[in-house]
Amino acid sequence: MSDRDLIVLQHIAKTYRRGDETISIFTDLNLSIPSGDFVAMMGPSGSGKTTLLNLLGGLDRPTSGSIIFDGAPIEKLSENQLSAWRAANIGFIFQFYNLMPTMSAARNVELPLLLTPLNAAERKRRVKTALEVVGLDNRAGHKPKELSGGQQQRVAIARAIVADPKLILADEPTGDLDRNTAVEILEMLQLLNRELGKTIVMVTHDPAAAKYARRELHLDKGTFEERLT
Amino acid sequence: MSDLRLILSGLGRKPLRTGLLVFAIFIAFLIYGVLAAFQSSLENAAGPSSSNRLVVANRINFTQPLPLAYVSRIQNVEGVADVSYSNWFGGYYQEPRNFLLTFAIEPESYTRIYDEYVMPDDQRQAFITNRDSIMVGRAVADQYGWEVGQQIPLSSNVWRRRDGTSVWPVVIRAIYEGKDANTSTGSVFVHFEYLDEGRAFGNDTVGIIQIVTADASENDAVAARVDAQFANSRAETETLSEQAFNAAFIDQQGNIGLIILGVTGAAFVTILLIVGNAMAGAIRERTGEIAVMKTLGFTSVRIGRIVIGETLLLALIGGAIGLALASGLTNMLSGVPELNQFFGGMRVTPQIALSAVGFMAALGFTTGAVPAFNAMRVNVITAFRRI
Numbered sequence: 001m002s003d004r005d006l007i008v009l010q011h012i013a014k015t016y017r018r019g020d021e022t023i024s025i026f027t028d029l030n031l032s033i034p035s036g037d038f039v040a041m042m043g044p045s046g047s048g049k050t051t052l053l054n055l056l057g058g059l060d061r062p063t064s065g066s067i068i069f070d071g072a073p074i075e076k077l078s079e080n081q082l083s084a085w086r087a088a089n090i091g092f093i094f095q096f097y098n099l100m101p102t103m104s105a106a107r108n109v110e111l112p113l114l115l116t117p118l119n120a121a122e123r124k125r126r127v128k129t130a131l132e133v134v135g136l137d138n139r140a141g142h143k144p145k146e147l148s149g150g151q152q153q154r155v156a157i158a159r160a161i162v163a164d165p166k167l168i169l170a171d172e173p174t175g176d177l178d179r180n181t182a183v184e185i186l187e188m189l190q191l192l193n194r195e196l197g198k199t200i201v202m203v204t205h206d207p208a209a210a211k212y213a214r215r216e217l218h219l220d221k222g223t224f225e226e227r228l229t
Numbered sequence: 230m231s232d233l234r235l236i237l238s239g240l241g242r243k244p245l246r247t248g249l250l251v252f253a254i255f256i257a258f259l260i261y262g263v264l265a266a267f268q269s270s271l272e273n274a275a276g277p278s279s280s281n282r283l284v285v286a287n288r289i290n291f292t293q294p295l296p297l298a299y300v301s302r303i304q305n306v307e308g309v310a311d312v313s314y315s316n317w318f319g320g321y322y323q324e325p326r327n328f329l330l331t332f333a334i335e336p337e338s339y340t341r342i343y344d345e346y347v348m349p350d351d352q353r354q355a356f357i358t359n360r361d362s363i364m365v366g367r368a369v370a371d372q373y374g375w376e377v378g379q380q381i382p383l384s385s386n387v388w389r390r391r392d393g394t395s396v397w398p399v400v401i402r403a404i405y406e407g408k409d410a411n412t413s414t415g416s417v418f419v420h421f422e423y424l425d426e427g428r429a430f431g432n433d434t435v436g437i438i439q440i441v442t443a444d445a446s447e448n449d450a451v452a453a454r455v456d457a458q459f460a461n462s463r464a465e466t467e468t469l470s471e472q473a474f475n476a477a478f479i480d481q482q483g484n485i486g487l488i489i490l491g492v493t494g495a496a497f498v499t500i501l502l503i504v505g506n507a508m509a510g511a512i513r514e515r516t517g518e519i520a521v522m523k524t525l526g527f528t529s530v531r532i533g534r535i536v537i538g539e540t541l542l543l544a545l546i547g548g549a550i551g552l553a554l555a556s557g558l559t560n561m562l563s564g565v566p567e568l569n570q571f572f573g574g575m576r577v578t579p580q581i582a583l584s585a586v587g588f589m590a591a592l593g594f595t596t597g598a599v600p601a602f603n604a605m606r607v608n609v610i611t612a613f614r615r616i
Contacts, residue, residue, distance in 0.1 A: 059524060059609050080528050087526025094613075098521045102238045114231040115526045159525075 006035040012065035026222045038193040038200045040213035049203045058082040087115040091160030095172035097152040099144040106140040112163040130158040150181035170202040186212040236538040254547025257496040262555025264489040270575035281445040284474035285438040288465040294434035308451040311441035313338035319387035330416040333424040345408040352403035360423045363399035366414030504596040512600040520612035529605040540597030548589035
């Protein structure tokens with residue numbers, strides 16, 4: 001573990017109960033992700049990519065082992081502490097955008113800021129900046145149904161970065177988009193990583209998408225195989 | 230403020246559903262407002278009430294008379310500060326359908342005790358001095374266009390005169406106003422002496438005797454002393470607080486309180502089921518959105534609070550509209566001269582409004598409790614698997 005590591009997974013085991021059956025996803029998973037890294041996580045279905053993303057995002061807890069984020073373990077935090085931790089440190093991007101249908105793009109982007117003590121004027125300023133970064137400041141008042149899939153995903157990216165999180169977790173961010181739009185989104189993630197120094201962990205099935213990351217981690221049978229892109 | 234925006238966003242998801250729920254709640258509170266105002270008007274029509282006033286009636290029933298002699302005996306009971314008495318007159322003007330809520334009273338003590346009835350001093354004196362006087366409430370005077378000095382033929386469907394007629398000529402000597410908006414001005418008053426000397430039967434008896442106690446905390450003791458004084462006599466008494474007596478008077482017409490409770494209760498239970506069920510459905514539809522909010526860092530408690538906020542806001546909006554309309558409706562009804570005599574005090578009082586706000590809050594919390602609990606229990610991982 002080095003000082004530059006943002007996340008360190010130590011001896012992570014994760015099992016699920018399904019009826020009488022116990023399903024083991026990982027038995028002894030170890031991983032370090034340095035600050036400023038862009039990792040593409042690949043692997044066959046059922047290999048545990050999404051489970052790992054959930055563990056990294058504090059949405060799920062390991063059966064054993066430790067998750068150290070920025071030098072502090074998170075696996076023992078209470079639900080409320082984890083909520084506050086997520087609000088402060090993690091930005092999420094989903095495959096199906098998951099925007100609030102009744103809210104405008106600006107209101108959607110503002111959501112994570114409602115968990116901060118920022119006043120309305122400061123929130124508005126940050127929302128504007130985030131939308132400018134994704135090139136949608138001219139669509140701030142539009143509702144999700146008035147935007148294309150690519151635009152919705154860009155709003156989701158703006159939502160993920162607006163609170164300036166240390167880590168962005170993206171679960172198949174281009175899985176629902178056509179090739180050209182997917183490229184736009186991947187270039188945007190690359191820009192966030194290279195220009196703004198954001199640490200990104202992206203789960204994808206698409207080898208072409210994985211090429212935009214700094215490195216690929218192939219997860220299979222509970223272990224990683226690393227490839228530099 | 231930020232939560233309010235989320236609450237409004239949740240309600241704005243299905244405007245038609247939100248509108249229908251508000252409408253359902255509006256109907257419930259319209260019913261409640263009108264019925265509660267109706268009950269309040271009945272209480273006002275039965276007479277004003279004061280904390281240190283007691284009413285002595287025949288123990289068998291207040292329609293049975295008491296000997297007039299009881300009045301002077303009650304005056305000497307310890308703790309009694311003032312006494313008056315009255316008798317049901319059963320009056321009407323020209324035709325029985327022009328019913329008048331008429332009482333024969335001892336004028337001096339009665340107008341002294343019931344200072345809720347406000348009139349100029351000279352009119353009060355004129356009313357007390359002349360036995361053929363009638364004191365008329367503003368609502369009645371306005372209904373028939375009566376003025377002070379006018380003679381009217383007052384008839385009674387109870388008391389026949391010694392000459393066999395039922396018409397009691399009286400002169401309007403006073404028109405009283407209510408001390409406040411809740412005091413009904415739908416009654417008229419004649420002299421007891423005028424009635425007692427002229428009636429063909431029932432002489433030297435009164436309907437009820439009013440007592441003012443020296444101290445309201447002594448009410449129970451004074452009531453017990455009065456009733457003990459007439460125990461085992463031919464006309465035993467039952468002494469009640471004025472409020473209890475008025476309630477018993479209203480109950481002659483049926484248990485209005487129970488009827489109102491039944492109707493509004495049924496309305497509220499129905500609304501509870503409708504809103505509760507609709508909100509539970511709305512939360513199920515929004516499972517994915519709730520999972521996203523939790524993922525972003527919203528705590529379960531905050532999400533529960535937002536859901537409760539939605540049902541509370543629904544109840545407050547629907548309830549406020551219902552209550553406002555009930556207030557307008559009752560004001561309109563009490564402004565109709567033919568109804569003013571009976572429903573002059575029919576209005577949505579601050580007490581009714583306050584209790585309605587309490588019901589709105591209770592409705593909001595009750596209907597929101599289960600959906601909020603369900604929203605708080607949403608498991609992010611399970612929810613995302615379903616999306």
